[in-house]
Amino acid sequence: MRVAGLISGTSVDGIDVAVVDIGDGIHVVATATVPYPPDVRAAILSVSNAATHTSTIARLNFLLGELFAEALQGTGVALNSIELIGSHGQTIFHEGEPVEFLGRKVASTMQIGEAAVIAERTGIETIADFRSSDMAAGGKGAPLVPFLDYRLFRHPEIARIALNIGGIANITVIPAGAKPEDVIAFDTGPGNMVMDAVAPPFDRDGAKARAGQVNAALLERLLADPYYHRDPPKASGREQYGDEFVHHSNIDIATATELTARTIALAIGRYPAAHEVIVSGGGAHNGYLMERLRALVHARVTTSVECGIGVDTKEAILFAVLAYETFQDRAGNLPSATGARKPVILGKISRGTRPPSGA
Amino acid sequence: MRVAGLISGTSVDGIDVAVVDIGDGIHVVATATVPYPPDVRAAILSVSNAATHTSTIARLNFLLGELFAEALQGTGVALNSIELIGSHGQTIFHEGEPVEFLGRKVASTMQIGEAAVIAERTGIETIADFRSSDMAAGGKGAPLVPFLDYRLFRHPEIARIALNIGGIANITVIPAGAKPEDVIAFDTGPGNMVMDAVAPPFDRDGAKARAGQVNAALLERLLADPYYHRDPPKASGREQYGDEFVHHSNIDIATATELTARTIALAIGRYPAAHEVIVSGGGAHNGYLMERLRALVHARVTTSVECGIGVDTKEAILFAVLAYETFQDRAGNLPSATGARKPVILGKISRGTRPPSGA
Numbered sequence: 001m002r003v004a005g006l007i008s009g010t011s012v013d014g015i016d017v018a019v020v021d022i023g024d025g026i027h028v029v030a031t032a033t034v035p036y037p038p039d040v041r042a043a044i045l046s047v048s049n050a051a052t053h054t055s056t057i058a059r060l061n062f063l064l065g066e067l068f069a070e071a072l073q074g075t076g077v078a079l080n081s082i083e084l085i086g087s088h089g090q091t092i093f094h095e096g097e098p099v100e101f102l103g104r105k106v107a108s109t110m111q112i113g114e115a116a117v118i119a120e121r122t123g124i125e126t127i128a129d130f131r132s133s134d135m136a137a138g139g140k141g142a143p144l145v146p147f148l149d150y151r152l153f154r155h156p157e158i159a160r161i162a163l164n165i166g167g168i169a170n171i172t173v174i175p176a177g178a179k180p181e182d183v184i185a186f187d188t189g190p191g192n193m194v195m196d197a198v199a200p201p202f203d204r205d206g207a208k209a210r211a212g213q214v215n216a217a218l219l220e221r222l223l224a225d226p227y228y229h230r231d232p233p234k235a236s237g238r239e240q241y242g243d244e245f246v247h248h249s250n251i252d253i254a255t256a257t258e259l260t261a262r263t264i265a266l267a268i269g270r271y272p273a274a275h276e277v278i279v280s281g282g283g284a285h286n287g288y289l290m291e292r293l294r295a296l297v298h299a300r301v302t303t304s305v306e307c308g309i310g311v312d313t314k315e316a317i318l319f320a321v322l323a324y325e326t327f328q329d330r331a332g333n334l335p336s337a338t339g340a341r342k343p344v345i346l347g348k349i350s351r352g353t354r355p356p357s358g359a
Numbered sequence: 360m361r362v363a364g365l366i367s368g369t370s371v372d373g374i375d376v377a378v379v380d381i382g383d384g385i386h387v388v389a390t391a392t393v394p395y396p397p398d399v400r401a402a403i404l405s406v407s408n409a410a411t412h413t414s415t416i417a418r419l420n421f422l423l424g425e426l427f428a429e430a431l432q433g434t435g436v437a438l439n440s441i442e443l444i445g446s447h448g449q450t451i452f453h454e455g456e457p458v459e460f461l462g463r464k465v466a467s468t469m470q471i472g473e474a475a476v477i478a479e480r481t482g483i484e485t486i487a488d489f490r491s492s493d494m495a496a497g498g499k500g501a502p503l504v505p506f507l508d509y510r511l512f513r514h515p516e517i518a519r520i521a522l523n524i525g526g527i528a529n530i531t532v533i534p535a536g537a538k539p540e541d542v543i544a545f546d547t548g549p550g551n552m553v554m555d556a557v558a559p560p561f562d563r564d565g566a567k568a569r570a571g572q573v574n575a576a577l578l579e580r581l582l583a584d585p586y587y588h589r590d591p592p593k594a595s596g597r598e599q600y601g602d603e604f605v606h607h608s609n610i611d612i613a614t615a616t617e618l619t620a621r622t623i624a625l626a627i628g629r630y631p632a633a634h635e636v637i638v639s640g641g642g643a644h645n646g647y648l649m650e651r652l653r654a655l656v657h658a659r660v661t662t663s664v665e666c667g668i669g670v671d672t673k674e675a676i677l678f679a680v681l682a683y684e685t686f687q688d689r690a691g692n693l694p695s696a697t698g699a700r701k702p703v704i705l706g707k708i709s710r711g712t713r714p715p716s717g718a
Binding site (some may be wrong): 037039040043047048050051052054055057058059061062063092093095099101102103104106107108109110114115116117119120129132135136137326329344347348349350351355 | 399402406412413416417420424425452454461466467473475478479488685703707709710
C-alpha cells in the first residue's frame with residue numbers, strides 16, 4: 001500500500017513529505033521538504049502557545065491544509081498511486097501533563113492543518129490528529145516515534161538504540177528480540193537547541209565547536225543536573241534549554257556540543273547490552289558531534305541512512321506508518337513510551353473521494 | 360443501528376443529546392439537555408470569535424470532550440447498545456464566506472469538544488467535525504439541517520416547509536416528491552435573537568408581545584430591508600440582529616415579534632405550493648408567535664412534535680443521522696443548501712474500543 005506522511009515540526013521550517021510503500025517492509029518512494037512562505041511561518045509562530053484571535057487559528061488551520069496538500073503534490077508522485085495519507089499537521093500547543101483547568105485535570109494538544117482540505121484536494125483518505133487519542137487514554141501524546149523505531153530497527157539477536165537529535169535529543173531502546181512493551185524511550189537532554197542558540201543558525205559540521213575549548217568547570221556543573229541521572233520515564237521540556245538556559249549559563253559552542261554529546265552518552269551508557277546506536281535528526285549532520293558520540297559511546301554509532309531512512313525524513317515516514325496502522329484497525333502508540341493506559345488506534349479519518357483499496 | 364447525536368448550539372446553553380434508532384425510519388430512543396457549568400459557559404463565550412490564548416482553546420477542547428461523553432452517559436441509555444456517535448461539538452468560529460488571509464481566500468470553521476476523548480470514554484466510534492468537509496468542497500459549511508428535513512419530511516404528494524426558529528430563523532423547502540437537489544434552504548431573518556434581546560431572557564409564550572403595541576412605522580421601515588426581498592440562496596449573519604440592531608432601531612417586543620413573524624411569512628409566501636409548515640426550535644414554544652404565523656401563512660402550521668421529533672432536539676438528531684450516513688460511506692451535505700461543489704462524506708472518524716457492527 002502506498003502511503004504518504006506529512007509533518008511540520010516545532011522548528012516550523014516547512015512541511016516534510018515522505019511517500020512510502022508499506023508491506024512486509026517500508027520502502028521510501030519519495031521525500032521532500034517544502035519551506036513555509038515567511039508570512040505563514042510568522043503566523044504559525046504568533047499563534048503557537050500564545051495569545052491570539054480564534055479567527056487566526058481557524059483560518060490558519062484551513063490554509064495549512066492547502067499547503068500540506070500542495071506539498072504532497074509537489075513530490076511529483078502520481079496522486080492516484082497513493083491510497084492513504086497520514087498528516088501530523090503543525091503543533092501549536094502541547095501539554096502532555098494534566099493541569100488544573102476549570103476544576104478538572106486536563107492534558108491537551110492542538111495540531112492544525114485541516115485534514116478535510118487535504119482529503120478533498122488530493123482525493124485521498126487522510127488520517128490526522130494522532131496525539132489526541134493517546135492523550136485521551138492517559139498518555140502524554142509523545143513520543144510517537146518509538147513505534148517506528150521498533151518497526152524499523154528491532155533485531156532478533158542484537159539490542160539497538162535509535163537516537164534522534166532534534167531540538168531535544170531522545171533515544172528509543174530496543175532490546176534484542178523485543179516485544180512492544182519492552183521498548184524504552186525518553187529524552188536525554190539537549191539536542192541541537194543549545195548549540196543552535198549559541199552559534200546561530202547552526203554550527204555547520206561542528207566546525208566552531210571543534211575549534212573551541214570546553215569550559216570544564218561549567219560542563220561539570222551542568223552535568224550535575226539530577227535530570228541526567230534519574231531513571232526513565234522522563235521528558236525534558238523544550239523550555240528547559242531555551243534562551244534562559246543559554247543566558248544564565250553563559251555557555252560557549254564547544255561546551256554546548258560537549259554537553260549534548262555527554263548527556264546522550266550518559267543515557268546510552270545505561271544500556272550496556274546495546275550493540276548499535278542509529279542516529280537520525282538534524283544533529284546527524286554535525287560531524288564533530290558524531291565524532292564525540294563515537295568516542296564516548298561503547299556501541300557502534302551509525303545513521304538511519306544505512307537502513308534506507310534519511311535522517312531528516314524519519315518523522316514524515318512515521319506518520320505514513322501510523323496512518324497505515326490505523327487503516328488496519330491497529331494501535332499505533334507504545335504505552336511504554338507515552339504512558340498511556342493501553343494501546344489505542346490513533347488519529348481521525350477523513351474520507352477521500354476514492355476509498356483506499358487496502359492493497 | 361443505535362446512534363447518538365451530540366451538539367451544543369451557538370446559544371451555549373448546554374449539550375443536547377439524542378439517541379436514535381436508524382433503519383427504515385428514525386426512532387427517537389432518548390433525549391436530554393445538560394446545562395454547562397457556568398464557568399465552562401463563560402470560558403466558551405470568552406474564546407468564541409475573540410482574542411484568547413491558544414492554551415485555553417486546547418484545554419477547553421479536551422474538557423468539552425469529557426462533558427459531551429458525560430452528557431451521553433447521563434441519558435441512562437446503555438452505552439453498549441449504542442454503536443456510533445455523531446458529535447457536532449461547540450462552534451467557536453465560523454466564517455462560511457472566504458476572506459483574504461495571507462494572500463489566499465480562506466473560509467474556515469472551528470468546533471471544539473475532542474472526539475478522541477468521547478470515543479475513549481464511551482468506547483464508541485465517534486464522528487465529529489462535520490462542517491469542514493463541506494467547506495473544503497467549497498460549501499459554506501451550513502446549513503446542514505436541510506438533509507434531515509429532507510429525510511424526515513419529504514412527501515410524495517405534498518410540498519412541505521421545515522421552519523426552524525433558533526436565534527436566526529431558517530426554512531427548508533421540500534417540494535412534493537423532491538430529489539435532494541430540489542431542496543431549497545435559507546435564513547429568513549431574525550428568529551428568537553431580537554425578541555430575546557428586547558425581553559431577556561425570553562418573552563415566555565409571547566405574553567409581553569401580545570400585550571404590547573406594534574410600532575407600524577418602524578416595522579414598515581425594517582421590512583424594507585432588501586434582504587427579505589432578495590432571492591435565495593442567502594444567509595443572515597448572526598451579527599446582523601445583535602446588540603447594534605436592537606440599539607439602533609430602539610425596537611420593542613411587540614414590534615420585534617411581528618418583524619419575526621412577518622419576515623418568516625414573507626419567505627414562506629415565496630412557495631405558494633407548500634401545504635404544511637413544520638416548526639422546530641425554541642421559537643415553537645412561543646404561543647403568540649405561532650399564532651401570528653398561523654394568521655400570516657397560507658399553509659397549515661404545525662410543529663415537529665407531530666412527527667415524533669421534539670422541537671428542541673432536532674439538531675442532536677441531525678448529527679446522529681449524519682454520523683450514520685458517514686458510517687455508510689454516503690454524503691451528508693446538500694449542495695443546494697450549502698453551496699458545495701458536490702455531495703461529500705462529512706466528518707472525521709475516531710475509532711472506539713469496539714467497532715460498530717453495522718447492524
